[in-house]
Amino acid sequence: MSEPDGVRQTRVLIVDDEDDQRRGLSSLVSSWGYEVETASDGQEALEILGEFRAHVMVTDLNMPRMDGFELLQRLSREGTAPTTIVLTAFGTIENAIKTVHDLGAFWFLEKPIQAASMRTLLERAAAQGRLSEERELLQRELSYQGVLDDLVGQSKQMQELFSVLRQVAPSKASVLITGESGTGKELVARALHNLSPRKSNSFVAVNCAALPESLIESELFGHEKGAFTGALQRRAGCFELADRGTLLLDEIGDMPIGTQAKLLRVLEESSIRRLGGSTEIDIDVRVIAATNKKVAASVAEGGLREDLYYRLNVFHVHLPPLRERKEDILPISEALIRALNKKHDCRATELHPQVLERFRLYSWPGNVRELRNALERAVILAGEGVILPSHLIGFGDGEATAVDASDPDAISLSVGTTVKEGEKALILKTLEHTGNNKTRAAQILEVSLKTLHNKVKEYGQQEIA
Secondary structure, three states, X not given: OOOOOXXXXXXXXXXXXXXHHHHHHHHHHHHOOOEEEEEOOHHHHHHHHOOOOOOEEEEEOOOOOOOHHHHHHHXXXXXXXXXXXXXXXXXXXXXXXXXXXXXXXXXXXXXXXXXXXXXXXXXXXXXXXXXXXXXXXXXXXXXXXXXXXXXXXXOHHHHHHHHHHHHHOXXXXXXXXXXXXXXXXXXXXXXXXXXXXXXXXXXXXXXXXXXXXXXXXXXXXXXXXXXOOOOOOOEOOHHHHOOXXXXXXXXXHHOOHHHHHHHHHHXXXXXXXXXXXXXXXXXXXXXXXXXXXOHHHHHHOOOOOHHHHHHHOOEEEEOOOXXXXXXXXXXXXXXXXXXXXXXXXXXXXXXXXXHHHHHHHOOOOOHHHHHHHHHHHHHHHHOEEEEOHHHOOOOOOOOXXXXXXXXXXXXXXXXXXXXXXXXXXXXXXXXHHOOOOHHHHHHHHOOOHHHHHHHHHHHHHHHHO
16 A cells, blocks of 8 residues: 555654553554654653644543543643544443544544554544644745735734734633724634634624623523513523634623623633523633723723733733724735625726825724725725726715816816705716616615616706706
């Protein structure tokens, strides 16, 4: 049987407390071309993994000092678990299945091991292990080029942020994200989730400011049937929905103080009790909190409990406003144009130099969210080709801008023009721009197709009159 591609670059750690079993398995796996290290129990395996970055780990379950389940549990919690094959003795298959299900082990083999089964399973596990490593290296390389998950930025501030996120993501530690509205705090939370071992499980986001005080505890912790008026059936809360995943508590500074006390208990005990319930439910949730408030002031004013703040602020990540990193405007715009083209079936290509200059001179009070809104309108107006200054309808909150007379899509209105005349000029110019495509024109103008037809009919009657 020929050696599979990549075998000689694949590192395997074998963990077994039985000397003969460990040595025999090591010799067998080495003969297939893998680089092999061995450990006699989980504790020794942890020490070896500090120096030997295994693609695959083959571990027994029952061992002294630290067994296989505890070893994999600890590695999974730290986000450093290699692709793992569990060895199990006759009668303990149930434990092996639990390990595969609960801790994400690759698969299990029952002792005594059949060489053919081991070789096939090892090849598949090795392929997955190498793929995970390549994905991590690619993500790291992209982050150095200004991309991390859905975050984009080449500025020094964003590169420093990406470095922190890469280090923090694999852990279970709570993270507090601060920054102005529209800077992308939820994108940071999603990046932390997607770069963590929890990425295959749920990411749940809840806006604490958007929920009435009477409903927020039910939303977070769930409720039993009859817990309050209108509770017609049992309902799981966000913590249960995010079990083994990540929960983002957005605008944490707006959470009621009484709910903050209950949240603190949940974080400390890793269990919740539904409203109206009598039993504790164990949960495994990574909590990320976000706020656009100045945290120190919020704590001083009593809006955010100090003990909760310290519990959430294991790591603090601050997102700078767009006005402080204007070198990121172009790469962010390019990424947004690609996404908006796909959303609206357009083919806009790039920003006209005058558009880019206006963007760089603008203060962006709404940050990246405002940039996205401006580009969404511009992409629809442009349809295809270069995004021109005339496509920036509504940009700048009424900020006065000069009209480029050479732009064929520009509309010049003199003082004294009535609103009705201005509306007519805008509608007719938009129809001209879309080649008389009324559906596209109505979308651009944000009016119903019926309204547009009525307006066009009205203008036609005026011409006849």
